[in-house]
Amino acid sequence: MxxxxxxxxxxxxxxxxxxxxxxxxxxxxxxVYALGAIGVTLILGILRFAxxxxxxxxxxxxxxxLVCASLAPHxxxxxxxxxxFVLMPVAMxxxxxxxxxxxxxxxxxxxxxxxxxxxxxxxxxGVMLMLQGLIRLFAGTGxxxxxxxxxxxxxxxxxxxxxxxxxxQLLLFIFTAVAVVALHFFLTRSRMGKAMRAVADxxxxxxxxxxxxxxxVRTTWIIAGALAAAGGTLLALxxxxxxxxxxxxxxxxxxxxxxxxxxxxxGAVVGGMLVGFTETLAVFNWSVLLRPLQxxxxxxxxxxxxxxxxxxxxxxxxxxxxxxxxxxxxxxxIFKGRTN
Amino acid sequence: xxxxxxxxxxxxxxxxxxxxxxxxxxxxxxxxxxRMLVEASxxxxxALGLTIQWGYAGLFNVGxxxxxxxxxxxxxxxxxxxxxxxxxxxxxxxxxxxALYLVIGVAITYGLSRSHRLGLPKSLRTALTLIAGAVTYLxxxxxxxxxxxxIESEAGFIGGFGLPVWFGWLVGGVAAGGLxxxxxxxxxxxxxxxxxxxxxxxxxxVKAFLKNADWLTRGTLxxxxxxxxxxxxxxxxxxxxxSAYLCVTAAMIVVIYVLLQRAWASPWGRxxxxxxxxxxxxxxxxxxxxxxxxxxxxxxxxxIGIGGAALITFTSIFDPSAFAxxxxxxxxxxxVILGGAGNNLGAxxxxxxxxxxxxxxxxxxxxxxxxxxxxxxxxxxWQAPGxxxxxxxxxxxxxxxxxxxxxxxxxxxxxxxxxxxxxx
Numbered sequence: 001m002x003x004x005x006x007x008x009x010x011x012x013x014x015x016x017x018x019x020x021x022x023x024x025x026x027x028x029x030x031x032v033y034a035l036g037a038i039g040v041t042l043i044l045g046i047l048r049f050a051x052x053x054x055x056x057x058x059x060x061x062x063x064x065x066l067v068c069a070s071l072a073p074h075x076x077x078x079x080x081x082x083x084x085f086v087l088m089p090v091a092m093x094x095x096x097x098x099x100x101x102x103x104x105x106x107x108x109x110x111x112x113x114x115x116x117x118x119x120x121x122x123x124x125x126g127v128m129l130m131l132q133g134l135i136r137l138f139a140g141t142g143x144x145x146x147x148x149x150x151x152x153x154x155x156x157x158x159x160x161x162x163x164x165x166x167x168x169q170l171l172l173f174i175f176t177a178v179a180v181v182a183l184h185f186f187l188t189r190s191r192m193g194k195a196m197r198a199v200a201d202x203x204x205x206x207x208x209x210x211x212x213x214x215x216x217v218r219t220t221w222i223i224a225g226a227l228a229a230a231g232g233t234l235l236a237l238x239x240x241x242x243x244x245x246x247x248x249x250x251x252x253x254x255x256x257x258x259x260x261x262x263x264x265x266x267g268a269v270v271g272g273m274l275v276g277f278t279e280t281l282a283v284f285n286w287s288v289l290l291r292p293l294q295x296x297x298x299x300x301x302x303x304x305x306x307x308x309x310x311x312x313x314x315x316x317x318x319x320x321x322x323x324x325x326x327x328x329x330x331x332x333x334i335f336k337g338r339t340n
Numbered sequence: 341x342x343x344x345x346x347x348x349x350x351x352x353x354x355x356x357x358x359x360x361x362x363x364x365x366x367x368x369x370x371x372x373x374x375r376m377l378v379e380a381s382x383x384x385x386x387a388l389g390l391t392i393q394w395g396y397a398g399l400f401n402v403g404x405x406x407x408x409x410x411x412x413x414x415x416x417x418x419x420x421x422x423x424x425x426x427x428x429x430x431x432x433x434x435x436x437x438x439a440l441y442l443v444i445g446v447a448i449t450y451g452l453s454r455s456h457r458l459g460l461p462k463s464l465r466t467a468l469t470l471i472a473g474a475v476t477y478l479x480x481x482x483x484x485x486x487x488x489x490x491i492e493s494e495a496g497f498i499g500g501f502g503l504p505v506w507f508g509w510l511v512g513g514v515a516a517g518g519l520x521x522x523x524x525x526x527x528x529x530x531x532x533x534x535x536x537x538x539x540x541x542x543x544x545x546v547k548a549f550l551k552n553a554d555w556l557t558r559g560t561l562x563x564x565x566x567x568x569x570x571x572x573x574x575x576x577x578x579x580x581x582x583s584a585y586l587c588v589t590a591a592m593i594v595v596i597y598v599l600l601q602r603a604w605a606s607p608w609g610r611x612x613x614x615x616x617x618x619x620x621x622x623x624x625x626x627x628x629x630x631x632x633x634x635x636x637x638x639x640x641x642x643x644i645g646i647g648g649a650a651l652i653t654f655t656s657i658f659d660p661s662a663f664a665x666x667x668x669x670x671x672x673x674x675x676v677i678l679g680g681a682g683n684n685l686g687a688x689x690x691x692x693x694x695x696x697x698x699x700x701x702x703x704x705x706x707x708x709x710x711x712x713x714x715x716x717x718x719x720x721x722w723q724a725p726g727x728x729x730x731x732x733x734x735x736x737x738x739x740x741x742x743x744x745x746x747x748x749x750x751x752x753x754x755x756x757x758x759x760x761x762x763x764x
Contacts, residue, residue: 115748123744133737133738133739133741311552
């Protein structure tokens with residue numbers, strides 16, 4: 001059969017490997033970054049400061065989910081889902097409440113004293129250290145499994161090698177899509193969502209036209225906290241729960257928020273995906289894709305065993321360079337966010 | 341110009357500090373006490389650098405650790421004894437090729453980025469620049485990888501140049517300042533938070549690089565013993581050699597302090613205060629705000645680098661994975677804001693006070709948690725988790741964060757506030 005011959009020539013296995021590694025991997029990490037970056041971009045747009053504890057808020061959300069799941073380990077069984085996912089709304093509510101309380105205790109007094117934005121940033125760094133200390137005190141410094149059972153793995157045959165998606169990854173994609181659509185309708189249709197956009201555009205004007213800034217600020221923290229908890233929980237479900245995630249995740253999240261344009265939730269989603277895909281593309285070993293071409297190349301061209309743009313150890317460099325590139329060429333981000 | 345009189349605040353504060361230090365000497369012995377003083381004095385130098393950035397210019401540098409790590413590495417490179425195995429092997433030639441590729445590539449990339457002056461369309465220029473940059477990167481990476489593995493197998497790492505230590509500190513400070521210049525050029529015109537994010541990023545990258553570039557730094561194998569500028573403990577004994585080191589760092593503090601006080605009283609210092617207190621009116625008077633801020637950031641980083649290099653030299657071991665943001669960034673932040681931002685004496689006082697508390701807090705935290713474990717076991721039959729020891733130390737992170745937020749809220753001026761000069 002000529003078709004079969006053609007198929008065997010095409011590097012279908014390698015291509016599926018590429019999709020597994022880069023496309024699915026990028027979607028996973030991009031979704032997590034997006035869930036974090038939505039909160040960061042809303043806080044940057046409405047409260048006007050870079051919220052450093054966001055990574056620790058994600059970890060705290062995952063920790064709440066871990067506690068819930070260990071208290072009620074069999075809640076998820078009737079649905080065939082991990083208990084931590086079924087109980088995630090509880091963790092989201094707890095993290096949202098924590099975010100509102102943190103604002104009341106630490107940021108609101110500074111806001112009332114009308115300090116410079118950079119002092120707010122510094123105070124947020126203080127809060128970051130406190131959260132880090134508490135999380136490590138209660139959760140320990142090791143890694144833990146959020147879901148003790150084996151993960152369900154879906155294999156999609158693709159002629160040769162299978163496309164592989166695990167259940168937590170599928171849940172992550174679905175949740176991110178639902179959250180983004182819901183946020184879109186909230187921001188464009190509801191009164192509160194419109195008020196939030198008004199405050200982000202011009203806080204003074206919004207205030208004199210009768211919008212309660214306090215309500216807007218509280219809603220911002222609730223959304224940011226809930227989405228951060230979801231992102232942290234879903235990441236921990238996919239990989240493991242680690243208490244010292246914060247620095248490794250806060251930089252890509254900031255990069256995603258700034259790339260997307262500060263104050264634009266959709267921009268944050270695009271930015272998150274951009275950063276996630278760049279990361280997986282940059283550390284991907286391209287020689288896997290090129291190796292099947294070896295028989296067709298002349299003798300002296302030898303494909304090295306490893307061609308990656310960035311070694312895996314330097315993954316942290318990628319979001320940083322995206323950030324620097326955006327700050328140099330287009331400080332407003334893709335979607336023209338605010339710069340002041 | 342009326343200089344405000346020496347306030348009645350400094351004398352009791354410094355006297356109290358002296359009493360605390362004397363207690364530590366009496367309790368833990370002279371060798372330990374002198375070691376603590378040397379480390380605190382290095383932190384005081386770093387705090388002076390940071391107070392320039394934060395107290396004078398209002399710049400938020402979250403990457404202190406990265407600048408210290410870079411300066412410390414440069415010091416090791418300059419002052420560590422020459423590694424003959426490296427210079428006699430193939431490593432230098434291979435590295436030379438890498439450097440050649442790098443120079444040619446950078447020159448071509450830079451030339452292309454200027455090519456719009458020759459009439460090339462801007463989009464074409466950008467595309468060509470990006471391609472040239474990518475090719476340079478791949479070429480350098482392609483030649484560096486084999487060079488690195490040859491060096492690692494032949495000689496371990498490239499060693500140093502065997503030059504005097506003080507020269508290494510200076511070069512380290514200059515390197516930290518240079519990195520600060522690049523960071524400042526990119527972020528200073530933008531909103532203040534971006535600088536914080538960018539400095540956080542650069543410090544993580546410096547750490548990742550130093551940890552993984554085994555051919556350059558021996559990575560996790562660490563480099564030791566680092567040469568000292570004064571006779572080592574093997575020659576003089578702990579107390580005397582550490583005291584000699586303390587003399588060196590104390591002299592550095594005095595020199596830097598006097599220079600900063602002079603600069604602060606000069607027209608240049610007046611301009612800096614004007615920019616910090618009212619950016620708009622300073623700009624209206626024709627001051628180039630971003631350029632002045634860049635000056636502050638670079639000078640601050642040079643001092644941070646020198647202090648950091650002195651600190652790492654004193655510990656006598658260069659361990660890239662020991663550069664923790666907690667010890668090298670946020671502890672120094674607490675020193676500066678608690679001591680009093682914008683007051684050099686305050687920064688020095690804060691450095692000594694916070695460092696003594698920090699050193700003493702470790703046994704205290706462990707003791708408290710052990711007590712909690714015993715009581716919990718007796719009263720409730722509570723089984724403490726096995727890693728309570730490491731967890732107890734996490735409480736110090738919490739305390740540092742709490743101190744930062746509380747000081748910012750209730751005492752933004754610090755213990756020794758900045759003295760506002762009145763010009764009659």
